[in-house]
Amino acid sequence: MSIKIKTAEEIEKLRIAGQLAAEVLDMIEPFVVPGVTTGELNERIHKHITEVQDGIPATLGYHGFPASSCISINQVVCHGIPGPKKLKKGDIVNIDVTVIKDGYHGDTSRMFEVGDVKPYAARLNKVARECLWLGIEQVKPDATLYDVALAIQNHAEANNYTVVKEYCGHGIGAEFHEEPQVLHYAAEELKDIVLKEGMVFTIEPMINMGKADIKLLPDNWTVVTKDRKLTAQWEHTLVVTKDGYEIFTLRKDEKPFLP
Numbered sequence: 270m271s272i273k274i275k276t277a278e279e280i281e282k283l284r285i286a287g288q289l290a291a292e293v294l295d296m297i298e299p300f301v302v303p304g305v306t307t308g309e310l311n312e313r314i315h316k317h318i319t320e321v322q323d324g325i326p327a328t329l330g331y332h333g334f335p336a337s338s339c340i341s342i343n344q345v346v347c348h349g350i351p352g353p354k355k356l357k358k359g360d361i362v363n364i365d366v367t368v369i370k371d372g373y374h375g376d377t378s379r380m381f382e383v384g385d386v387k388p389y390a391a392r393l394n395k396v397a398r399e400c401l402w403l404g405i406e407q408v409k410p411d412a413t414l415y416d417v418a419l420a421i422q423n424h425a426e427a428n429n430y431t432v433v434k435e436y437c438g439h440g441i442g443a444e445f446h447e448e449p450q451v452l453h454y455a456a457e458e459l460k461d462i463v464l465k466e467g468m469v470f471t472i473e474p475m476i477n478m479g480k481a482d483i484k485l486l487p488d489n490w491t492v493v494t495k496d497r498k499l500t501a502q503w504e505h506t507l508v509v510t511k512d513g514y515e516i517f518t519l520r521k522d523e524k525p526f527l528p
């Protein structure tokens with residue numbers, strides 16, 4: 270098993286791709302309103318990446334995925350396919366975008382609240398976002414992915430939530446999904462994955478209100494919670510630096526979001 274250490278040239282390209290992906294999420298924010306379809310949001314994202322950014326939407330055609338973004342509403346854990354479904358007030362929705370620019374990938378996702386949402390939904394969103402940041406805070410040379418996962422799992426469980434096990438973060442670079450697998454729960458094997466300067470990967474915990482179990486819908490993409498309770502996910506792409514980390518997908522005005 271080998272985790273690539275990126276060169277300075279590769280890191281600069283990943284930084285640019287990451288910034289473009291972050292910019293897509295800022296661009297789409299004002300359009301995430303009641304009544305819009307996820308297909309319309311995807312169309313805007315596709316146009317922005319291809320026409321404004323001169324980039325490539327990595328998900329389009331990836332293992333056959335049919336869209337330029339994943340849009341996952343309420344009980345959908347990840348890989349929601351954009352289409353005719355309309356957002357409605359009270360929904361919580363994840364939009365996940367990956368931009369390829371100059372051969373390198375930037376991958377990020379965030380939750381949006383459509384109008385006012387129920388306090389329990391807002392709380393889930395907040396805790397899921399804190400889970401991402403608590404994981405990020407562990408990143409530095411000689412820490413392990415176990416440290417990252419444990420911070421995430423502890424915070425989720427302290428709030429009576431559960432962590433999805435079947436999907437994980439990943440190394441990223443010239444390939445969309447590279448080694449290592451960044452599990453978000455404290456699996457023993459993660460103790461062997463020691464972080465080194467120049468490693469680039471995503472952290473993208475999926476946090477459930479109910480049980481951790483998931484189910485794949487017959488479209489073979491859409492992943493839902495088995496108990497159909499709410500779920501939330503936030504994702505960043507980052508590099509291990511000499512004394513910590515640099516987040517490539519930080520959005521304009523975004524600050525660390527810690528409990």
Ligand code: MF3
Nearest residue numbers: 328331334339348365367376
């Ligand atoms: N962007 C997702 C991730 O964070 C992957 C989506 S793959 C797709 O890794 F095929 F579903 F688009």
Ligand code: CO
Nearest residue numbers: 365376377378
């Ligand atoms: Co993603």
Ligand code: CO
Nearest residue numbers: 376438471473
């Ligand atoms: Co990812």
